[in-house]
Amino acid sequence: MFNPDINDYQLTSIITECCGGVAVVYSALYKPTNQNVALKRYFVDKTKEKAALIQQDIMTRKELQHQNILPYLTSFVNGRELYVVSPLMTFGSCRDILDRYFHEGLPELACAIILRDILLALQYLHKQLFIHRSVRASHVLVGADGLSRLSGLRSAASLAVRGRRARLHRLPPPDHDNANLMWLSPELLEQNLRGYDERSDIYSLGVVCCELGNGAVPFAEVATTLMLTEKVRGSTPQLLDCSTFPTFPEPCLPLHDAEMKSMYNTDSGVGDSADGVSRLRHVYATRKLSDSFHHLSEVALHRDPEKRPTATQLLNHAFFKQIRKTDYLPGLIGRVKPIKPDPNDMSALLLQQKMSDMEIKKTTEWDF
Incomplete structure (x- = not known):
């Protein structure tokens, strides 16, 4: 069980903004068990029109339990903001x-x-x-x-x-x-x-x-x-491979294992440049x-x-x-850097201070 109390969570890092800018996801430490979790913070003033959708998400996750569906741990209202707690998914989406x-x-x-x-x-x-x-x-x-x-x-x-x-x-x-x-x-x-x-x-x-x-x-x-x-x-x-991407002039040949390993284990670095686009076309047209x-x-x-x-x-x-x-x-996917909670993240520390100064007040807009 996870307590629905903001004081039991220490924000450690900002992970991402989501839901069209109406929510931010943080990594946080659940202090009673010293466990890393994800804390999604919804800005209530921005989410009035989406309140029903957010409630739908929470109620459905409460009802459904499967190892390949993101679990719901708890949720609570603090001041004018809603927080939903989930396990921390280290590699993101x-x-x-x-x-x-x-x-x-x-x-x-x-x-x-x-x-x-x-x-x-x-x-x-x-x-x-x-x-x-x-x-x-x-x-x-x-x-x-x-x-x-x-x-x-x-x-x-x-x-x-x-x-x-x-x-x-x-x-x-x-x-x-x-x-x-x-x-x-x-x-x-x-x-x-x-x-x-x-x-x-x-x-x-x-x-x-x-x-x-x-x-x-x-x-x-x-x-x-x-x-x-x-x-x-x-x-x-x-x-997209050599069988469906016929515009590249090079012949349709499968890549050897060593070439595939080299391709997938170096930084992509494609960007928006002409060279980057050309390289991406080359990848598609020469792989099988x-x-x-x-x-x-x-x-x-x-x-x-x-x-x-x-x-x-x-x-x-x-x-x-x-x-x-x-x-x-x-x-x-070894080149993917996992999310590493940083307890010294100043933006998270400042937000934590702001939250601790807020009066905890459950509003009728969020009824779980």
Whole structure:
């Protein structure tokens, strides 16, 4: 049990800003057990419109318990701010890992381990008659134990309606800047009479396959209206290698193990320069991803939801046969620097002082 008392937590470092600027995540020390945790601080004045979504996230996490879903530890109100406590995921989100260290995409085995963990979370969610509706790399967090955990449950919805399983017809709550649209399935975006069900999450997983494998967010450079039109017409993202990236003049040859090791264990340093873009194109055009990886993304991204496999079926896909019990995700992404709480972080210390001066007051806006 974790106490819902700000005085039991010592902020140690600022990790990131999130949720469109309405929240900040800190590492903190839970003083009664000397345990490092993550403390998400919501600014209540900025989150009035999103209060229901934040409550949805907390209530869903309370209800669902699985090793691949980010656990809820406790939450409390201090002054005009809400705090939610979770385990500290030492390596951050997969989107952070891609942006900072793997611009060209993760090693294929690392992709397999992460995607397996996401599928285990989705298998559990779907058996509980929940749809996640926001599966993307920024909502997949990697811990020091090598496990990936699914977060972002504020968009989750139950398929159980009046005691019966049903299809949904409404859109998920809008995320900031409609950022979630790039991962949503065509049938969800169409909003037709057929509705959608848990196989919409499988489509999002297919988009995440390309996100992890390529490093880039699919559809990110496409205007929203055009992206929606292309999705509905059946256009899907692809894994980029020599079989799908034909514009580079060099021949389509698989890389040797030594070359792959060199590629994935040096700093990416792509940046926005012409040289950086050229190097990234060279990486895509001269590498060869496995046929099973391509097949996994293709079946998950099938335009017809009835032809998409379930999470359980995908867990038996040949792509995951490469994973051995001894494979350890942090070792495969060795250049990623883990979050190291710094008790001397002045910004965290100043905030801690400010919080200790605030009157603890529970407001009716946050009722858990």
